[in-house]
Structures are given as C-alpha cells and as structure tokens.
Amino acid sequence: MNSNTILSTFVLCGVFGLSACSGSAEKASAERGEALFNDPGLGGSVNAFSCANCHPGGEGLAGVAETIDPALTINRCITGPLEGTAIDTGSADMKSLVLYLESLEAVPVTD
Template sequence: MMKSLKAAMLATAMVVMGLTAHAAETPSVALGKKLFNDPSLGGATGAKTCASCHPSGKGVENAWKNPNLVQQINTCIVGALKGKPLPLESVQMKSLVLYHQSLKPVTSR
C-alpha cells in the first residue's frame, strides 16, 4: 500500500512539473506583466524594473505600434536595467510584447 501511494505521489508530481514546464513555455500577458516587474529580467542584478520607469505601463501604451518594439525592449533591458538582451524569439520576449499589446488604449466609438 505504501509503495502504491509513493508511486501515485511521484506520478502526480511528474504531471504537475510537466504542466508547469509547459505553461512556462507558452508566452502570455500574465508572464509579460510579471517580467515587466522583475528586477532580474535579462540577468540584471539591481533593484530596477521596467515598471520603475513605466509604473503600470505608463508611457508605453502605444509601444505596440513600434515596428522595432523587441529591439526597444532589449535597449531598455541593457541600458536601464543593466541586464543582457533577450533572444528575440524567446518566451520572455514574446510575453513582454504581449504585455505591451495589452496596454493598448481602448478607443471609444
């Protein structure tokens, strides 16, 4: 009985880890927001975050229009945060772009 309980617990843990790993591989607005507020973005070691300069996304509401958005994000990571640039096709970069797109102002009709 104890062996089957341990086996079931191990199987459950493996499934949960697999789901967590899969979720981490999927770009999302939520992950982008988390990264926007993460002082270790790009391997930075200071206390500064994207939100330090852009609290709640202020000032980047129209960044989604910028055809060079990924390069601009990396410029901020390297310059302001003193981190390393993110790979352009990474889950982190795609998530940051999704977060920027989510800040798009709602236009009234």
C-alpha cells in the same frame, strides 16, 4: 545516447536553463509579460530596477508596440538602465513582454 550527446545536452541545459530541457517551457502570455515587466531580475539585471520603475503600470507605453520594434526597444532597456543581458527575440519571455505591451490601453501620464 552516446557520451557526446549527453555532454551536449548537459551544456545546453546549463546555458539555457532547465526549462529549455524539460520540454515544459511556459507559453507566451500578456500575464507572463506583466510579471516579467515587474521583475528586477529580467535579463539577469544586476540592479534593483525593473521596467516598471520607469513605466509604472505601463505608463507611457500604450501603442508603442504598434509604432516601433518592441523587442529591440525592450532589449535596449534591459542592456541599458537595467544593466542586464538582452533576451532572445524569439523566446517566450520576449513574446510575453510584447504581448503585455500590446495589451496596454492609453495610460495617462501623471505629473
């Protein structure tokens, strides 16, 4: 491995995190999506909010993944109310969030 390859690997690991370089990246799952949905640090959010603050238990989101582009909508919320950075639409994190949305059954809206 030459010095340029080592430097490139180091830079990529720093930018994308160690999981991207370890070869053991997590797989997408609805369970992981639910954890991310409840994580106030999603997308590097700078405030204490998570998706669950506006949508507790996925309230109001049942069927959303079937009618809109869920990745686009998720990133709008991350960059808007969560004040974070959009996540890669092809990432395991995004796939997990979409799987979680797809798993939601009709949750009645409370008053």
